[in-house]
Amino acid sequence: MASYSFIIIGSGIAGLYTALLACEHGNVLIITKGTIDDCNTKYAQGGIAASIGSNDSADLHYKDTVKAGDGLVDTEAAHILSSEAPDRISDLVNFGVPFDTTNGAIALTMEAAHSVPRILHAGGDATGAYIEATLSSRVRERKHDIKVLEYCLVTDILVKNGNVTGVRALDLRMGSVLEFEGRFLVLATGGAGNLFKYTTNPDVATGDGVLLAYKAGAELTDMEFYQFHPTGLRIPGVAPFLISEAVRGEGGILRNVEGYAFMKDYTPDAELASRDVVARSILFEMRKTGADRVFLDVRHLSPNVVTTRFPNIYKYCYDRGLDITRGLIPVAPAAHYMIGGVKTNNWGETNIAGLFATGEVACTGVHGANRLASNSMLEVLIFSKRIIEKIFQSGPKTGSVNSPSVNTSLPDRKTAVAKLPVSLRALQDIMWNKVGIIRDREGLILATDTLSSWQACLPETTDRPTYELNNLVLTGRLVAEAALIREESRGAHFRSDFPDHSKDWEKHIIFIRR
Ligand code: SIN
Numbered sequence: 001m002a003s004y005s006f007i008i009i010g011s012g013i014a015g016l017y018t019a020l021l022a023c024e025h026g027n028v029l030i031i032t033k034g035t036i037d038d039c040n041t042k043y044a045q046g047g048i049a050a051s052i053g054s055n056d057s058a059d060l061h062y063k064d065t066v067k068a069g070d071g072l073v074d075t076e077a078a079h080i081l082s083s084e085a086p087d088r089i090s091d092l093v094n095f096g097v098p099f100d101t102t103n104g105a106i107a108l109t110m111e112a113a114h115s116v117p118r119i120l121h122a123g124g125d126a127t128g129a130y131i132e133a134t135l136s137s138r139v140r141e142r143k144h145d146i147k148v149l150e151y152c153l154v155t156d157i158l159v160k161n162g163n164v165t166g167v168r169a170l171d172l173r174m175g176s177v178l179e180f181e182g183r184f185l186v187l188a189t190g191g192a193g194n195l196f197k198y199t200t201n202p203d204v205a206t207g208d209g210v211l212l213a214y215k216a217g218a219e220l221t222d223m224e225f226y227q228f229h230p231t232g233l234r235i236p237g238v239a240p241f242l243i244s245e246a247v248r249g250e251g252g253i254l255r256n257v258e259g260y261a262f263m264k265d266y267t268p269d270a271e272l273a274s275r276d277v278v279a280r281s282i283l284f285e286m287r288k289t290g291a292d293r294v295f296l297d298v299r300h301l302s303p304n305v306v307t308t309r310f311p312n313i314y315k316y317c318y319d320r321g322l323d324i325t326r327g328l329i330p331v332a333p334a335a336h337y338m339i340g341g342v343k344t345n346n347w348g349e350t351n352i353a354g355l356f357a358t359g360e361v362a363c364t365g366v367h368g369a370n371r372l373a374s375n376s377m378l379e380v381l382i383f384s385k386r387i388i389e390k391i392f393q394s395g396p397k398t399g400s401v402n403s404p405s406v407n408t409s410l411p412d413r414k415t416a417v418a419k420l421p422v423s424l425r426a427l428q429d430i431m432w433n434k435v436g437i438i439r440d441r442e443g444l445i446l447a448t449d450t451l452s453s454w455q456a457c458l459p460e461t462t463d464r465p466t467y468e469l470n471n472l473v474l475t476g477r478l479v480a481e482a483a484l485i486r487e488e489s490r491g492a493h494f495r496s497d498f499p500d501h502s503k504d505w506e507k508h509i510i511f512i513r514r
Contacts, residue, residue, distance in 0.1 A: 004029040004147075007167055007182035009154050009209065012039030013128070013377055014188035014359030016135035018384040020095070022186075023145035025392050029180060030146060031169055033153040033464060036136050038204050040190045040360070041377070044128025045244035045312070046111055047121035048092075048381075049374040050085035053108050056116050058082040065375060068113045068274045069368020070491035071506055072222070074403060077346055077366040081375065081382050088381035089120065097134045098122055109309075110249035111373040113274040117249075119374045125244050125310045131377065152178070153467055154208070157185060157216040157355065164216075164354030172464055184354055184391060186384075187213060187342060191360040192475045194424070194468075196335035197432035200232050200242040206468040207475030209361035213342040214474065218350045220511045221363050221405070222340030223475075224482035225492045227371055228437050230254075230278040232334030233317070234293040240334040241316055243296060245373045248272060250309060252298045254282065255328065257291040276370045276492045279333040283437050286332065295328035333437055337376060338475075339367045339492060340482070343510060348387035351512075358384045365403070365508075369491025404507035409514040410481060413452035422454040424465075427472055435480045440497045444484040451477040482509045 005026025008015045016036075019028045032038065051061040061082035066073045089106075093099065099120045100107045108117040122130035139146050149169075156168040158179070166181040189209030193201025214220060231247070231254075232240030248254070248271040256262050263270040266281035273281075282294050298306050303325035307314050310324075317324050342357040344350055344364050350357055359380045366379055430450055434443035454473050459466045486509060488502035489495050 001166070001179050001181050002029075003181040005182070006184045006186065007031065007180055008186045008188055009167070009212070010039070010188035010190060010359070010361075011036045011136070011148070012041035012188065012190055012359065013131055013135065014190070014380045014384060015186075016132070016139050017380060018186050018188060018358055018387060019146050020135065020138055020142070021385060021388040023142050025388070028146045029182065030139070030148045031152050031154055031167070032148065032150055033172065033208070034204055035150050036139070036148050037132060038202070039132065040201055040205050042129045042132040043200065043202060043242060044377060045125040045242055046246045046374050047109070047119040047127040048089065048377045049111075049114065049118050049372065050089045050120060050378060051082060051118055052086050052089060052106065052120075053116060053118055056118050058085070060115050061085065061118065064114050065366065065372050066368070068370050068372035070370050071368065071501065072490065072508065073368035074365025077364050080346055080386075081366050081379060084382050084385075085378055088378065088385060091381065091385070092131065095134055095138055097131050100124065109246050110272070111245045112248060112272045112278060113269075113372055119246060119249070121246070123311070124308060125246065125312045128377070153464055154212060155461070155467065157212050159216050159352060162353055164352060170467070184356065186387060187355070187357040187361050188359050189361045191338035192472060193335045195428065195431045195472055195476050195479065196436065197428040198232060198240045198332070198334040200229050200240055200334050200336045207471045208468070209342060209357065210475045210478065211471040213350065213355070213357065214511070214513055216352060216355065217513055218352050218355060219343040220341065220478060221343040221508050222365075222369075222482075223478040223511065224486050224509065225339035225367075225369050226335060226479055227275060227337040227339055227492045228279040228333040229336035230275060230282050230333050231296055231331040234330045234332040235320060238320060240332070242336075243313055243329055243331055244310065245275070247296060247298060247310060247313065250305065251301055252296045253300075254278075255295045255297050256285050256289050257294065258289065262294075274370055275373060276494070279437055280494060282331075282333055293330045293332045296331050297328050298324055299326060299328070337371055339363070339369070339371055344383070346383075346386065347390035348383045349390065356387045358387060369493060405510045406485065406507060407510045407512065408485070409512055410477065413449055422458055422469065422473065424469060424472070427454075427469075427476060431476050431479070435476070435483055437494065439483050439493070439495050441484065444480055447480040448477065448484055451480055478511055482511070485509055
């Protein structure tokens with residue numbers, strides 16, 4: 001059996017960046033179910049937050065992060081994130097990421113819920129694509145230290161006496177089962193946007209790491225907090241392509257179908273309120289006007305600013321018959337980011353020795369109940385670096401303090417819900433309609449009962465689609481069960497039957513397999 005110091009599952013920014021740090025210490029295997037470039041990172045537009053501007057500070061970044069997280073941020077993690085950010089940006093620059101500049105200095109833009117412009121970007125609105133291309137070319141240069149296994153789906157984490165020993169995987173082209181031995185295993189599998197009918201994520205985001213970790217006995221937390229981006233493009237027959245938060249940061253205005261700029265009616269921060277508030281306001285406005293969309297208006301901005309700051313968005317819309325310098329952009333919220341995930345401490349460690357998680361699959365607690373825009377790729381850089389430091393440096397290390405929590409496992413639901421054929425489409429519909437932006441007990445009970453009965457009749461896992469469906473059904477069930485348990489509204493989790501915060505819920509929900 002081939003043996004590696006590190007096995008990393010996933011090839012987005014989290015997998016590649018961790019591999020580049022790890023390969024200085026031992027041989028690395030990256031396993032990815034598609035090609036190295038099939039990942040969510042390359043669709044990230046807005047950028048990376050870091051307090052490198054002259055009017056900014058780590059303290060201000062910390063405060064914005066904690067405020068957006070609505071009472072559930074792990075404050076130690078947020079301190080680490082905001083104070084280590086400038087150094088991690090230097091690391092990316094050293095790897096060759098070409099951030100956009102103005103007069104020789106890195107250009108910074110504004111995004112919602114940030115007090116000052118602090119978002120670095122590359123290629124205008126192609127930040128993720130530039131990072132992915134840079135890091136994957138660095139990884140290819142290290143081919144003697146980093147082996148990349150493409151079209152290979154990890155199906156099991158191997159654990160012996162409480163320690164990770166390796167993984168089992170399915171070679172998707174040959175159909176053969178492979179096993180690899182590894183001392184340290186890093187989950188970098190991303191999120192699960194395909195749970196929902198409308199998502200900004202590509203089709204690789206299917207909750208793979210959540211299921212792997214759960215089966216292995218890892219703790220999962222904050223699953224009820226799924227972030228919906230306020231502005232996915234809403235054109236019939238077109239996937240909800242992301243219209244970056246930075247478009248509002250640069251002055252874009254939201255209008256309802258009657259042309260009215262409605263955001264001030266909902267919050268004094270208007271278009272720059274935090275993402276959960278803007279997404280809900282849009283939904284309420286859509287319901288009020290009976291429309292399935294609102295519009296984002298950038299016609300008042302100089303066409304030159306629009307086409308140079310947002311060349312991809314401009315081209316994507318132009319190719320579909322819409323010149324956004326002259327016409328309104330139809331938008332509606334879409335699932336964007338899994339805030340919860342595999343519980344880690346501030347060194348990326350899970351509760352299983354040798355198992356680490358980083359990026360969207362991990363829950364470091366830094367986002368609390370609602371992620372501040374452009375903190376996600378930063379979180380990867382910070383905590384991936386700390387995983388490698390934790391493994392290879394001596395000295396006193398502490399994890400995060402234990403926050404108050406409800407520890408539970410998935411309940412048995414012996415219900416008589418009709419065993420509908422389980423399909424991705426049916427799952428996405430129920431998740432969107434009952435576990436989406438606005439939730440209530442009745443809808444969540446229907447969703448949890450249905451998902452639980454589906455779990456009992458899932459197709460046998462033989463190939464990528466059947467594994468992905470299994471992964472999504474379990475992940476959806478965890479989101480729905482957590483949303484049912486949390487009887488309050490906080491951050492990205494909104495219950496119409498419990499519309500306020502509750503002091504009793506200043507705590508996390510942790511699932512562990514029985
Ligand atoms: C965006 O460009 O709006 C996405 C940024 C993010 O999700 O942090």
